[in-house]
Amino acid sequence: MKKQPVILVDMDDVLAEFTEEWLRRYNEDYDDTITAEVFDGWDAVKSVKPECGVNILDYFKAPGIYRHLKPKAGSQAVMQELIDLGADVMIVTDSPMGCTFGGQDWKGSNPTDDKRAWLMEHFPMIPVENVIVARKKWFVIGDVLIDDKPATIEKFQEMNRKIIAMEMPYNRKTPARLRAKTWEDVREILLREFYPELEVAVGSNG
Numbered sequence: 001m002k003k004q005p006v007i008l009v010d011m012d013d014v015l016a017e018f019t020e021e022w023l024r025r026y027n028e029d030y031d032d033t034i035t036a037e038v039f040d041g042w043d044a045v046k047s048v049k050p051e052c053g054v055n056i057l058d059y060f061k062a063p064g065i066y067r068h069l070k071p072k073a074g075s076q077a078v079m080q081e082l083i084d085l086g087a088d089v090m091i092v093t094d095s096p097m098g099c100t101f102g103g104q105d106w107k108g109s110n111p112t113d114d115k116r117a118w119l120m121e122h123f124p125m126i127p128v129e130n131v132i133v134a135r136k137k138w139f140v141i142g143d144v145l146i147d148d149k150p151a152t153i154e155k156f157q158e159m160n161r162k163i164i165a166m167e168m169p170y171n172r173k174t175p176a177r178l179r180a181k182t183w184e185d186v187r188e189i190l191l192r193e194f195y196p197e198l199e200v201a202v203g204s205n206g
């Protein structure tokens, strides 16, 4: 029987349109009009108004921010296709620190639970048991990771591990051997790498 690949998949800006919602909230609060295009690296602080500054990072802890995001175009269909082919899909996502519980009056939410609930809603084909919360993703066993974070892309390549860089403006300067602009690109790379026998199917989905 064919050995099936273990495919590790990040959530924010890989499965979910996180930056779009993050900047929508910032633009509304600070009367600004920026998009992800202003980010030429991972440090968002220097691209926002000085009166916001490091507070831009506090949005990661905003109650519910991970709960209502748009899935990235094409991501659901590709996840379903990979699972149908027999691949093991594991979600490897980081979750913000410092979201503390404050007793009965607490109005916050648990970002990790929000991420799980979001996944159950939009990716019911992925069991919630397959969610791994990790920042140092290179300690997780798998055949490939799909991620957008420059430091993670660099570390995986340094370790000679396979990573597909999901292109975002802040990782364009990060050298990546495998790079995808869309989920159709991800699909083509994964089918080529792990299901070469399906060669004819590549490109027929878009």
Ligand SMILES: [Mg+2]
Binding pocket: 010, 011, 012, 013, 014, 147, 148, 149
């Ligand atoms: Mg991400």
